[in-house]
Amino acid sequence: MDLRYTASELTFRDELRVWLGSTLPKLPAPPPADDWPARRRFDAHWQRLLFDSGYAGVDWPIDGGGRGSSPIEQLIFKEECERAGAPYVGVNFVGLLHAGPTVIAEGTVAQKERYLAPILRGDDVWCQGFSEPDAGSDLASLRTRAVRDGDHYIVSGSKIWTSHAEVADHCELLVRTGDDGHRGITWLIMPMDADGIEIRPLRTIAGSTEFAELFLDEVRIPVENRVGDENDGWRVTMVTLSFERGTAFVGELLESMRLLGALHQVADGLGLMDDLGLQRRIGHLTAAFDALWALTKRNVSEAAQSGIPGIGGSVFKLSFSEHAQALGDLAMEILDRAALSGDPLCGPDGTALGNEAHLHAWFKSISLTIAAGTSQVQRNIVAERILGLPKVR
């Protein structure tokens, strides 16, 4: 049990620091929120810079075109990028974190040649068509239907929570080709320029428009776009989860720690820190985020040794999402009336309050106990798969 980086891990970190230090100042200013075409250009540029310097796909295996870094190096990569203020994974998070790894694990040689390199270079953007209005936590009940017609599938139905659909080139799509349940599902690559796709933006409580609904009306998808066998799509989807190395939400955790530090300074500037209750809440969140950082290191260490994703991810997400919400609520209380403004405001001493960032984080925190497995589903997973409590539905 140790926290000491090895010499090669330190070399990786130091080289990355140098590269980030010389590269980030040259980045253009980020585009305005919700200008998704501009966002795509910005993110694609960043991805190209990563690619040209050998940092694209640090979490992808070498035979998939990635860097094949160890889980510890992946953790270092995320930590250093966050601390240096590098852009987030961006509009192609589905391609980089999910669809790409799926094609690597389950795609044909032709599919790998066609789809992988453009993701790493920043040329192609992917979106995800998994959830449906009637298939959320119970994803396997999805009903979007694909009917075989010669060398095509004809797909009709609707999808929801499809991030960045309006700027995507491809969609990883789960469809029903067989009977009800897990065994009648197939994994397809849908070209987003095909006829019959209607994209309807979905506005979140934060006012943002990254989500969309997809309405599919007899969309023709070539059979060669199928990944894995027909009716084997559920297994294909699960295989992808084995790419998870315990580093999910690392960026969000480090951002929460940074926001907490900033909030503490704001509270200090507002003369609020004599309040013992406030001291305790800030101190408690400090303890919790530090502990979650330690838990991340343990989960990543386990993944590094066993190669199997630790179930610790559920434990992490349950705790982190609740503490992120507590941070958001605390920020709203400290900012008081300033929290009613999405426009940047300054305190009496003229320093920026960061209210717009805290407001954004507060909204985002509300989604954390819902997205990527609700906390209720996560508790069932923890109880049944870790603690071995009986599964009764």
Added chain:
Amino acid sequence: MDFRITDDQKELADGIRTVVAGRLSLEHLRMNEGAEAAISAKDWSVLGQTGVFSLTLPEPEGTGLGMADAVVVFEELGRALIPGPLVGTFLAASAGLVDGSAEGAVQVGVHSSGSDQILVAHLSSLQALLVLSGYHRTTTARILTPAPSLEGATRIAAPLCPLTPLWHLPSLPAGDPIADVGSRLVRDGSLLTAALQVGHAAETLDLAVAYAKQRQQFGQPIGSFQAVKHICADMLVRAEVARSAVHAAACLADEPDVVASEAAGGGRSAEQVMARAVMGAKVLADEAALANARAAIQVYGGMGFTWDVPLHLHLKRARVLATTFGTVGQLSAALSALT
């Protein structure tokens, strides 16, 4: 970096479990409930012979291990509800302050409460008493040798924990300052107390899960109901998060170079990095121990409210430990200065 528990550490924990199962079973320990001496001199020496107090002493006196190993051992001692001044005796042995402490031939207490009430545990069995602060305030570390006299001390007739006898003292003698290792004793004492608390959190989780699998109501195990499952899942989350914090702080105690590098990166002193890690660990471990004991009692239902079922012993011990080396409130308030 490899932050997993090592095979050697697992063996260490298994070794403690074997000793506990053979010679320090809960059934055996509970014979002393309400007694003036919570653990016999013979049983105390079993702990000494097992090496519990000399883990971090260099060989041949000790095992030459680090705090990362010691917290693994103390988690097991917490799980097993071992009574007696475990932390004080370890600290006295680790700093060579009291002869016989490493071997378990003597008991050394620690008084680290910031409260005005001077309630000393195990007083009639103590050869010496360490007086330490928590991380939330700075005072000079002291050692009282011999331990304060029983004359003038009033034994508490109804102590909260039946295996933690208490004496009320009007005041403490001045004793001798231990300046050179004082801050290390505060660090290690806080860490080992937190490790005991993780043990309570982990044991009550295991007890609750085992009961939820076996107890039938409405024709099925109560563990099949989501309402019960979610209580147990939350218990696991609390225990794992607290354990991660304790292990990280213990590693930092063993790895001053990592502390120095974190301090340099975060614009803080090495002492601040260490204090933040240890205080955070103690806060989360206290909370996990108390909340999990409560949750386990809830899962057990009415049986959890009985004296026979040992859950109340975990709850009460956790409460005792939560008043040492700084409370959750004191430590979390102090932590805000290091955010």
